[in-house]
Amino acid sequence: xxxxxxxxxxxxxxxxxxxxxxxxxxxxxxxxxxxxxxxxxxxxxxxxxxxxxxxxxxxxxxxxxxxxxxxxxxxxxxxxxxxxxxxxxxxxxxxxxxxxxxxxxxxxxxxxxxxxxxxxxxxxxxxxxxxxxxxxxxxxxxxxxxxxxxxxxxxxxxxxxxxxxxxxxxxxxxxxxxxxxxxxxxxxxxxxxxxxxxxxxxxxxxxxxxxxxxxxxxxxxxxxxxxxxxxxxxxxxxxxxxxxxxxxxxxxxxxxxxxxxxxxxxxxxxxxxxxxxxxxxxxxxxxxxxxxxxxxxxxxxxxxxxxxxxxxxxxxxxxxxxxxxxxxxxxxxxxxxxxx
Ligand code: PEP
Ligand code: MN
Numbered sequence: 001x002x003x004x005x006x007x008x009x010x011x012x013x014x015x016x017x018x019x020x021x022x023x024x025x026x027x028x029x030x031x032x033x034x035x036x037x038x039x040x041x042x043x044x045x046x047x048x049x050x051x052x053x054x055x056x057x058x059x060x061x062x063x064x065x066x067x068x069x070x071x072x073x074x075x076x077x078x079x080x081x082x083x084x085x086x087x088x089x090x091x092x093x094x095x096x097x098x099x100x101x102x103x104x105x106x107x108x109x110x111x112x113x114x115x116x117x118x119x120x121x122x123x124x125x126x127x128x129x130x131x132x133x134x135x136x137x138x139x140x141x142x143x144x145x146x147x148x149x150x151x152x153x154x155x156x157x158x159x160x161x162x163x164x165x166x167x168x169x170x171x172x173x174x175x176x177x178x179x180x181x182x183x184x185x186x187x188x189x190x191x192x193x194x195x196x197x198x199x200x201x202x203x204x205x206x207x208x209x210x211x212x213x214x215x216x217x218x219x220x221x222x223x224x225x226x227x228x229x230x231x232x233x234x235x236x237x238x239x240x241x242x243x244x245x246x247x248x249x250x251x252x253x254x255x256x257x258x259x260x261x262x263x264x265x266x267x268x269x270x271x272x273x274x275x276x277x278x279x280x281x282x283x284x285x286x287x288x289x290x291x292x293x294x295x296x297x298x299x300x301x302x303x304x305x306x307x308x309x310x311x312x313x314x315x316x317x318x319x320x321x322x323x324x325x326x327x328x329x330x331x332x333x334x335x336x337x338x339x340x
Contacts, residue, residue, distance in 0.1 A: 001046045002077055003039040003054055004061045013059025014039075020057065024050045029072060036061070040077045042227065068262070070219040072226040073233070078264040084204050084232045086180050087161040089124050091234050092266030096331050097295035099163060099268070100320055101127035103310035104140065105147035113302055115154035117317035122324030126151065126160040127297055131167045131175075132309060133187045140308045148178035155180070163206055163297075169197040176201040186211050186238055186273070189221050199228025206297075208236045208270070211249055215258060222265060234266045235259060236297060237288075239274035248276020248313070251284050256291040267292075272299040272313045281315050285323045289330045298323065 003021075005014055014030070014037055021028050027042040046065075055063045068074050083092040091097050100123035102114050115126050130147025132140070143150070151162045161180035166172055167188060175182055181204045188194055189210035198205050205225050209218050222233045237256060239249025251274030259267045269288035271281045285296050301307045301314035315323075 001041040001051060001054075002064045002066060003041065004064070005037045005039070005059050006061045007036045009036070009059035009061075013057070017054060017057050017060060020054060021050075026050075031078060038077075040071050042071060068219075069216065070223040070263075072231070073219045073222045073263045073265060075262060075264050080264060082231065082233075082264045082266060084234050084266055086125065086163075086204055089161055091268065092294045096289055096293065096327055097125065097268070098123045098320075098324055098327065099125040099127050099295060099297040100300050102129075102301055102307070103272075103299045103314065104129040104132050104142055104308055105150050106308050107143075108150055108153070110302070111150050111154050112157060114300060114317070115158045115160060117302070118300060118320065119158045119160055121300075121317050121320035123160065123298075123320065125181075126154055126158065126162050127164070127183075127299075128154075128162070129165050129309070131165055131171060133165070133167055133185050134309070145174060148175060152178045166194070166198065169193045172197040172201050176203045179203065181206055181234075184208060184221075189213055189218065192221075192224055195221055195224035196228055199225040199230040201230070204232035204234065205230060206234050206236055206268075208238045209240070209252075209255070211239060211241050213240075215255060215262070219259075219263060222263070234268055234294075235263070236268050236270055237274070237293075238270035247280070249274055251275055251288075253284075253287055253291045256288065256293050260292055266294040268295040268297055269293045270297045272297075272310070272315075276310075276313050278304065278313055278315050281313065282319060282323050282326065286326045286330045289327050290334050292334070296323070296327070 029040045031038045066076050083090050100118040105128045130142050132142035155162045163181040164179045165183040165185050166175040182198050183206045186208045239251045242250035271284035299314045304311040304314040
């Protein structure tokens with residue numbers, strides 16, 4: 001349920017409405033607009049009694065029942081688009097952002113080389129895994145805290161803010177200490193304790209889509225983060241399971257315009273994991289921008305054949321430069337009111 005207060009209505013009316021909502025056992029979130037306040041009522045479907053009661057309270061303009069199970073993430077609740085700020089980087093603003101880096105942090109020299117190349121190619125943020133969710137327990141699992149420290153070093157040198165994955169609730173503290181943004185990976189999209197902890201971390205969250213998750217399940221996961229008071233959530237489409245092993249995953253670009261309609265959160269696309277094939281990364285990057293994505297997260301490597309993880313989908317930094325140029329051209333071409 002959303003309660004729209006009247007334009008310029010008195011603060012004490014707002015307090016009174018909040019008191020009635022709390023007394024009925026609900027939580028709330030207030031969005032302070034320039035003209036009027038809007039209250040989002042949380043914690044299950046409100047009773048008809050509560051709806052009727054609030055409707056008659058002084059200062060209340062309208063009460064709207066939200067049809068969706070996600071509230072804070074819904075566009076009904078928050079019609080203006082959210083722009084997530086990470087240092088100087090704005091995700092969801094006027095310009096699509098390019099995030100790039102290795103799949104996994106392999107060591108100091110390779111990371112610094114890649115970070116410099118990412119920046120030179122037009123990336124505005126650095127990605128790289130320190131804790132890796134590998135399918136096999138015998139594969140390289142990442143450098144852990146040392147990887148986080150190297151990412152912080154790369155940030156110091158390049159100025160690029162860092163996004164890296166956190167896999168367990170107990171890792172949230174240390175990852176938040178070193179990283180500018182926490183990534184929750186596809187395999188952990190439904191790890192609810194992790195989502196809650198990330199919601200309390202004070203860091204923006206990049207929430208990847210689980211590869212068998214519906215759009216609604218994904219938005220409910222965003223809701224978990226937001227319900228903890230963290231509204232800085234960026235959604236990342238990274239492909240879902242298809243039937244054809246010719247690609248690693250099926251990159252679901254319909255998710256982009258769909259989400260733009262359902263939620264106010266920024267949406268970015270990962271064409272690397274979404275296809276698993278280097279040759280498909282550039283075309284799907286441009287397609288993602290054409291579909292209205294707010295940015296891309298791309299894996300790059302100087303010598304993909306030697307990469308410790310995901311070499312087949314890693315592109316060379318030169319290709320990233322070409323993608324950056326293509327992104328600017330496509331974005332300029334499709335920036336029409338139809339995608340607003
Ligand atoms: C990653 O981006 O490093 C990653 C493991 O991606 P995903 O969770 O989408 O598989
Ligand atoms: Mn990877």
